[in-house]
Structures are given as structure tokens and as C-alpha cells.
Amino acid sequence: MEPRRNLRTVIDPKVRKVGFFAPPDRSQSVLPDPISAAVSAVQVSSSSPSGNMLSPVMIPPPRHHSDTLIPSQPSTRPVLHPVVPSSYTAASEFSPTAASSYTNGSRFPVDVDDGSFSPGRLAKGNSVKVLASSVPTVSLVIKPSNMEAADIPGVELQNDQHGDANLPKEKLSKAERRVLQESQRAAKTAARVISAEASKGSAGTSGAAPAKASKSVSKRSDNVSVAASEKKSGDRPVEKERKKDIPQPRMQYDDTSRVEKAKRRAVVKQTEARNRVELFRHLPQYEHGSQLPDLEAKIFQLEPMHPAVYKVGLQYLSGDISGGNARCIAMLQAFQEIIKDYSTPPEKTLSRDLTAKISSYVSFFTECRPLSVSMGNAIRFLKNRIAKLPLTMPESEAKTTLQSDIDQFINEKIVVADKVIVSHSVTKIKDGDILLTYGTSSVVEMILQHAYELGKQYRVVVVDSRPKLEGQLLLRRLVAKGITCTYIHINAISYIMHEVTRVFLGASAVLSNGTVYSQVGTACVTMVAHAFQVPVLVCCEAYKFHERVHLDSICSNELGDPDAIANIPCGKELSFPDRGAKSENLQFLNLIYDVMPSDYISTIITDYGMVPPTSVPVIVREYRREHIWI
Amino acid sequence: MVGLNLSAVSDDDDDTGPDDHPVLSAAAVAAASRSTLRPPSLQTLLEDMPDSATVPHTSSSGGDSEGKSKSADKSSRSRKLKHDVIEAVNELIQDIDTCHEQITEQAVEHIHHNEVILTLGSSRTVLQFLCAAREKKRSFRVFVAEGAPRYQGHLLAKELVARGLQTTLITDLAVFAMISQVNMVIVGAHAVMANGGVIAPVGLNMVALAAKRHAVPFVVLAGSHNLCPLYPHNPEVLLNELRSPKELLDFGEFSDCMDFRSGLGSPLLHVVNPSFDYVPPKLVSLFITDTGGHNPSYMYRLIADYYSADDLVLQRKAVPSN
Numbered sequence A: 001m002e003p004r005r006n007l008r009t010v011i012d013p014k015v016r017k018v019g020f021f022a023p024p025d026r027s028q029s030v031l032p033d034p035i036s037a038a039v040s041a042v043q044v045s046s047s048s049p050s051g052n053m054l055s056p057v058m059i060p061p062p063r064h065h066s067d068t069l070i071p072s073q074p075s076t077r078p079v080l081h082p083v084v085p086s087s088y089t090a091a092s093e094f095s096p097t098a099a100s101s102y103t104n105g106s107r108f109p110v111d112v113d114d115g116s117f118s119p120g121r122l123a124k125g126n127s128v129k130v131l132a133s134s135v136p137t138v139s140l141v142i143k144p145s146n147m148e149a150a151d152i153p154g155v156e157l158q159n160d161q162h163g164d165a166n167l168p169k170e171k172l173s174k175a176e177r178r179v180l181q182e183s184q185r186a187a188k189t190a191a192r193v194i195s196a197e198a199s200k201g202s203a204g205t206s207g208a209a210p211a212k213a214s215k216s217v218s219k220r221s222d223n224v225s226v227a228a229s230e231k232k233s234g235d236r237p238v239e240k241e242r243k244k245d246i247p248q249p250r251m252q253y254d255d256t257s258r259v260e261k262a263k264r265r266a267v268v269k270q271t272e273a274r275n276r277v278e279l280f281r282h283l284p285q286y287e288h289g290s291q292l293p294d295l296e297a298k299i300f301q302l303e304p305m306h307p308a309v310y311k312v313g314l315q316y317l318s319g320d321i322s323g324g325n326a327r328c329i330a331m332l333q334a335f336q337e338i339i340k341d342y343s344t345p346p347e348k349t350l351s352r353d354l355t356a357k358i359s360s361y362v363s364f365f366t367e368c369r370p371l372s373v374s375m376g377n378a379i380r381f382l383k384n385r386i387a388k389l390p391l392t393m394p395e396s397e398a399k400t401t402l403q404s405d406i407d408q409f410i411n412e413k414i415v416v417a418d419k420v421i422v423s424h425s426v427t428k429i430k431d432g433d434i435l436l437t438y439g440t441s442s443v444v445e446m447i448l449q450h451a452y453e454l455g456k457q458y459r460v461v462v463v464d465s466r467p468k469l470e471g472q473l474l475l476r477r478l479v480a481k482g483i484t485c486t487y488i489h490i491n492a493i494s495y496i497m498h499e500v501t502r503v504f505l506g507a508s509a510v511l512s513n514g515t516v517y518s519q520v521g522t523a524c525v526t527m528v529a530h531a532f533q534v535p536v537l538v539c540c541e542a543y544k545f546h547e548r549v550h551l552d553s554i555c556s557n558e559l560g561d562p563d564a565i566a567n568i569p570c571g572k573e574l575s576f577p578d579r580g581a582k583s584e585n586l587q588f589l590n591l592i593y594d595v596m597p598s599d600y601i602s603t604i605i606t607d608y609g610m611v612p613p614t615s616v617p618v619i620v621r622e623y624r625r626e627h628i629w630i
Numbered sequence B: 001m002v003g004l005n006l007s008a009v010s011d012d013d014d015d016t017g018p019d020d021h022p023v024l025s026a027a028a029v030a031a032a033s034r035s036t037l038r039p040p041s042l043q044t045l046l047e048d049m050p051d052s053a054t055v056p057h058t059s060s061s062g063g064d065s066e067g068k069s070k071s072a073d074k075s076s077r078s079r080k081l082k083h084d085v086i087e088a089v090n091e092l093i094q095d096i097d098t099c100h101e102q103i104t105e106q107a108v109e110h111i112h113h114n115e116v117i118l119t120l121g122s123s124r125t126v127l128q129f130l131c132a133a134r135e136k137k138r139s140f141r142v143f144v145a146e147g148a149p150r151y152q153g154h155l156l157a158k159e160l161v162a163r164g165l166q167t168t169l170i171t172d173l174a175v176f177a178m179i180s181q182v183n184m185v186i187v188g189a190h191a192v193m194a195n196g197g198v199i200a201p202v203g204l205n206m207v208a209l210a211a212k213r214h215a216v217p218f219v220v221l222a223g224s225h226n227l228c229p230l231y232p233h234n235p236e237v238l239l240n241e242l243r244s245p246k247e248l249l250d251f252g253e254f255s256d257c258m259d260f261r262s263g264l265g266s267p268l269l270h271v272v273n274p275s276f277d278y279v280p281p282k283l284v285s286l287f288i289t290d291t292g293g294h295n296p297s298y299m300y301r302l303i304a305d306y307y308s309a310d311d312l313v314l315q316r317k318a319v320p321s322n
Helices: A003-008 A035-047 A062-075 A085-094 A107-115 A118-133 A154-163 A169-188 A208-220 A256-264 A291-300 A307-318 A324-341 A350-368 A373-388 A395-426 A442-453 A471-481 A490-497 A522-531 A613-628 B011-015 B018-037 B042-047 B062-069 B072-105 B124-135 B152-162 B172-181 B204-213 B251-258 B296-306
Strands: A136-138 A200-202 A433-438 A458-464 A484-489 A502-506 A516-519 A536-539 A586-589 A593-596 A603-606 A609-611 B116-120 B141-145 B166-170 B184-188 B198-201 B218-221 B269-271 B276-279 B286-289 B292-294
Touching: A307 A324, A307 A350, A324 A350, A324 A373, A324 A395, A324 A442, A350 A373, A350 A395, A373 A395, A395 A442, A395 A536, A395 A603, A433 A442, A433 A490, A433 A522, A442 A471, A442 A502, A442 A536, A458 A471, A458 A490, A471 A484, A471 B251, A484 A490, A490 A522, A490 B172, A490 B204, A490 B276, A502 A516, A502 A522, A516 A522, A522 A536, A522 A593, A522 B172, A522 B204, A586 B152, A593 B172, A603 A613, A609 A613, B072 B124, B072 B286, B116 B124, B116 B152, B116 B172, B116 B204, B124 B152, B124 B184, B124 B218, B141 B152, B141 B172, B152 B166, B166 B172, B172 B204, B184 B204, B198 B204, B204 B218, B204 B276, B286 B296, B292 B296
Parallel strands: A433 A458, A433 A502, A458 A484, A484 B269, A502 A536, A536 A603, A586 B166, B116 B141, B116 B184, B141 B166, B184 B218, B218 B286
Antiparallel strands: A516 A593, A603 A609, B198 B276, B286 B292
């Protein structure tokens, strides 16, 4: 088979393996083929108008490297790469399956971004949008076993390719381009995630432009990498077996060129807010008034958008659904609808096409409201699952499998996890306790209700804050159940803290350095609790853990509606007359999230048990590992 | 609490009559010598009263009743006493009015270019302090926390913007998030206690803790009339004022919840709305008063300037039998 023709053919989907994967099972098509796949995919994509684009692949750990060398040898065109046959095995894989294509690593920006924080959403959106222009069909490439070996470092591969005389000229040039790109990427220390490396398969678009776009997108891609995806590009994977993934820096919103690109593809028209706070220039801030009506008006124009997705997006935008668990569940249920209604277009693989569709929906969600960590992790899981579908599975069976997988995720990671957390937490409540809680967390509410049902005598202090005043809803539910409550505003927390015995808080995410990323104001609560020596217990499901690290609330946050601050509850005559009349000297800052340092926290209660904040990176690692094998 | 601030008026000055005379005279002399540069305290004034055996301690101003019951020769003394008291009160009023100027003179020493200042709620002293720095052509930025539930921060922000200062209005929750970017926290005080602790608008303890954590200086602006000779024991409860819950919860919305009763008959829902917060002295970096900048540990000395030692302890002298 000539390389050229092979390049044109669809490549088998490969699953990009992250980090620690089970050693030797070659037969599992789970091993990622790092650079080789990427390289060959890139070559494919750049050469074929179908736009199969390879994403840069992470290098698996070295033991696989040596393992794979031998088996891959016979199966591929060894001429291309005697040292690392797997690299070209990737190429050879292209031939057999017509329908598969690589999803670009740039897709991984989508995946990855899913897992990253809000500023990254734009990056994801951006990258997705860039891809969207070329009609990306994201598919996870599942590599046949012999290809998996791919532990080849990109550099090696490229070098080898260079030396290979059998390569057609185009390939070499592409390989060279690839090499350059890899080295640039290496310089940036990006981590790639994940479940599948995708070459960007685009249904209709193609060619160099998408390839370039995908490349650049993949460069930018933000990754929350699951533990072990290694950076490719020249790292000797041998000693880096356990190398930790470094999440790629998110797209910073003050990078105007990327922002422009993102805007061009945006579904939701966002007008930027005037008068933005300088310090937060790296976060998107939009005028909130016009988004919802604008999106509602488009309901008949959004042809490719599934109505379920549209509905959920609108609910996010208007704030009807809020809270990490609720948003995640709503999104997953929308995805179930999509999968149910999905039918594979001809000449496409289900996995690739479906992943592309999901990525485009995710970008839509991002435009409505930046993704939360819980949503990001769920998306990553879903893409992983799609990537793992065997190619031979019939479509209906694949769809039912996916739907049941989603159900299982929701059940295991959210519902059952919550039950476990509640059962752990009620052991910490004893009679006569005065518990303090802040904001609305579904888990904490469940804990309080369960403890009440168990008959414990305790009082609750509900702390509320502007501008959302969510505590009032919680207060109503608790009082309706019969729990004695005290309601205060957050300013009065020093007053009440000397009688509080425990503080229970929920979290939106827990970061790898033990800091907790949660609703704004929780940091103040824990600080005052710490000053009064009151133990703070954070309740968080394990699927919300994240590899990122933060020192303060400024590097990543979400900016809410500034008008919400300007408008004071009725009864006061202090409200600002008109925002338009404000001078440019006055700015409003409405942060949504807050970062709470780990030394204020006594323990984190997860479905893995009660752990101190220092154990969080351990769980992230183990959890991610388990995640791979789900 | 308001009444504690005025040193000149003390009910029990009358009681320091002849019975206590020998005991207090030494202390009184010492107090008098300390306060030679200030108008005499009522304590010293009234010590010169003749044996006011018939001291009628019913009225608050000691002079009046005495004057009535005494003979004419005492009336001149009482007139002098009245005069002195009125003078002292006038001086106090003047102090309160002019303390701002002396405090704001020090503004330029503390605020420099491109600094970021954080404040919470609204205080006239703080406003003038910041404006004074602005007039000296220092350009700096201010984060104003709105100070719920009274939302005075909005007023302050409006004022600052009108004077051309770059202002950002944030909620009180975001204080911890933003404090790492702040150079200094400047607040006004409602009262300063004898140990250097501050009674401040609610929410400032949170700000002070955050400032301490991030090593940001916490500066309190207080006029000398804010000084209080009391030592704060359980200040959150005893020196606090609880305001109406309607500022937090609208009764109409929650009237259905209010109807619930627990088994003991007490309502299930309590709403707490304190108006003051106590900030312990270890969290305060500096006091700026009209007499200059001071450490919290020094504040007790200032109290001696404004309060006579005798006035500090309110004693009731046993009424001597006629």
C-alpha cells in the first residue's frame, strides 16, 4: 500500500491513553499512539481534503514503548520506521478502516477544556469553533492493538521519519512540519489528555486550513490531563513513566486574536461588557441583558443544534439550572437524548462523528455559560466511552451502550457518591451541634436532612450573601422540614461564629494542591471559622476533583453580571440611577467563584472517604487512573 | 453605647463627694496634673465643691440642683461650674467636627501612587481621607465593599467616583478573593476600646482577618472622640446592637416559615442582624487619630487624656444621711 493512499484512507480510531494504563494488553485498543499517530494523522489530514487531522499524541510510558516495538514491527511498514514501527503502523491502520478518522488533538482542547475552568472554556470554545468551521467530526480513534505501542516520542519518530527514504516527499515535509510543531509544543510544556486522540475528521471541510487550524488549536488546547498523558515532543518517555500531566495554560481572554476567532464562530452573540476590571481582563465578561433574548430568537435558525441541547443551554444562560451536580446531570441527559436521536451519516464512523457532534454542543454550552469542572469531567468521560466503542459494534447497540454508560456515570459518580458522602458526614454530627453552612450545596442539604431524619438534635446557621441570595431557598426547605435555623448575612459571621461547632460546605471543584474552588464567600467563611477554631468540612464528590492548581481566585474565575451588584434590594434608595450614566471610573466586580486555601480546611468528605486536603492529588491520580478503565 | 463616648457628662460625678474625698484626692491630683493641658474633667471640677453633704445626686448635671439648694455664695460657684461644663462640651463638639482635618492631613503620608486601597461600608472620615490624598495628585484605586445589609458602600463609591477616583464596587464576599491585590485596608471605626480593639461596622472582622492572612496593613481612622475607656468583655454581645431582621428577610416572603414552631414552642427561624463587629487589637496595624498615628497598644494612654481616671469607674456613693 502506498503511503499516499493510506494517508487518504480513514484511519482507525485510536484511543489516546493517558498515563498509567495497564501494561501489556496489546489486544485492547486502548493504547494511545502518540506521535506516530499524530504524525501520520497529520499527514493524512493535510493531504486529504477530508481533513483528517491528527492530534499530537501523548507519549505513553516507556514500558509500553519497549513492549510495542516488537509487535508492531511486523504489522506495519517497517521501512518507514524501523525503530518505531508503531508510528507507521498508524499509517497503515489508515487503510483498513475507511470510516474512521482521527480526531484531532485539537479536539482535545475541547475535551480538555471541558475539564478546565471557565477561562479555559473560551479556549475550548475557540478551538472547537475553529474546528467547527471545518465541520469537525470528532471521532476517537481506537488504535488497533498493534499500533498501540506507540510510545514513541515524537522526536524520535520524526527523526526516524526523516531518515526514511521510503517516505514520499509530502510526508516528509509534513513530518518536518510536525516536528517543528512538536518542538514548539514541547517548549510550551503542554499536557494532553486523555481518552482519545483524535484527528480531526471533518465531514466536509478539509485541507490545509483545517489542518493548520487544528494544529494551532491543539497547540492551544487546554488540558486537564488525566494523570499520565505525557508531553510529547522529545521527552524521553523512558524515565517519565509517571510524569504528571501539566495542564496546559488556558486561553487567556486578553489574547485578542483568539478571541476574535472564537467570536466569529459563536452561536450566542456576546457583547462585551464595558468598563471591565483591569485585573480580570483575562476572563470573558459579557453584557448580560441581551444574551437570553438573542438566543431565544435563534431557536429556529440553529439547525444543527439538537433541541434538548438548546433547551439546556438556555437554562444555563438564564440561571435556571445552577450548581455543579445539576448542570452536569442536565447536560448528560441532554447528551442521552442526542445519542438516542443520532444516526450515523454514511461513510462515517459513529465514534468520530458523534464525538464531533458532542464537541460542537459543548462549545455551545460554553457560550451559554462557562463549563464547570463537573461538566468538564463528565464530557471527558463520555468521549472516552465513545472512543472505546469497538468499531464492529452495530449502531443501535453502540447507542444503547452509551446511554447506559451515561446512566451509570450519573448513578455512580453523583447519586451513589452523594449517598456515601452523606453517610460519612452524619457521623460527624452529634446532638447539640450548631452547624453552619453557606450558600446552596445539594450535598450539604442532603446531609442536613438525613441527619434530621436520624433524629439528631442540632441547629443550623444559614449564611447568605448577595447578590444571589440563594440561602433563602435553602432556609425555606430546612424550615419546612422542621430544622431550627438561624439566618444571617455573611457580614455577621464573626458574630455567630463563636457559637458554631461545625461548618459544612460544598464545593464546585477541589484542586490538586488541596485548595477548594467554590462559591464566592466560602473563603471568608472558612477564614473566620479557622480564626475561631471551628472545624470546616468540605463535602465534594470525587468526580469534581481536578489536576489544576490555583493560588488565588484571580487566575481563574467566572465573572457574573455586574448589574446584579448595582441593584440593591428594594427598599433602599441607594441604587445607582443608570449604569449608562456612570463615569468610567466606576466598575462593578461580580465574582462567581472563590478559592479557599487548604490550611483552613479540616477534612474533605468524598465518596472515597474522609481525606485531608493534602490527599487530594493522590485521589486525582487514582481516580483518573480508574477513570481510564471505566 | 453612645453615651459612653462623652466624657464630660457623668452621672456619678456628684457622688464623688466628701466621703470619697480623702481617698480620691491623690488620684484626683494626679489626674488633674495629667490633664493640665486640657479642660478640667468634671471630676476635678467637682472636687473643689464644698462639702456637698446635701448633694442631691438626682440630676445629671451636678451644678443645677446644687445651685438651687445652696445659698447664694454657692450659686456663683455653680455658675462657674456651669460655665466650665458648657465650655467643655463645646470643646468636645468642636473636636468632633474638626477631627477630620487633622486625620486627613496624614493621608498623604500613607497613600502613594498606584496603590490599591480597600474599604468597607462608608465613613465620612475615610471619604475625606481618600479625597485628601487625591487632592495631592496621588492616583490610586479603591475597592469598596458594599457593606451589606446597609449597603453604605454604594454611597461611598458614588462619592469617590464623583471626585475622580477609580473605584470598583465589590460584594463583601469577594474581599478574600481580592485582598491579595490590595496594598492597604482603610476603615473608619465606630468606637475604639481601651485595649485597642475596634467596634466597627459589621463585616470588618472578616476583612481584618483576611488582611492579616495576606499581610496587608489594616488602618483604622478614629477621632479622639471615638475612644472609649471600657475594656471589651464579650463585645459581640454586650457592645452590639441588633437591628431589624427585615433588612435581611422580607417578612412577607417568609411569613409562612415564621409560623413553624419547634416542640419547645420557640420559632424555628431566627434572624440575626448585628450592626457592629469587634476587631481585636492584634489585627489592627495602625490607628490614625487626630493626634497622629498610633499602635493599638498605645491607645490606652490616649484615654487618659480624655477621661479622668475617676470617671472611668462609675460608682454610686452611699447617700450621706442628712
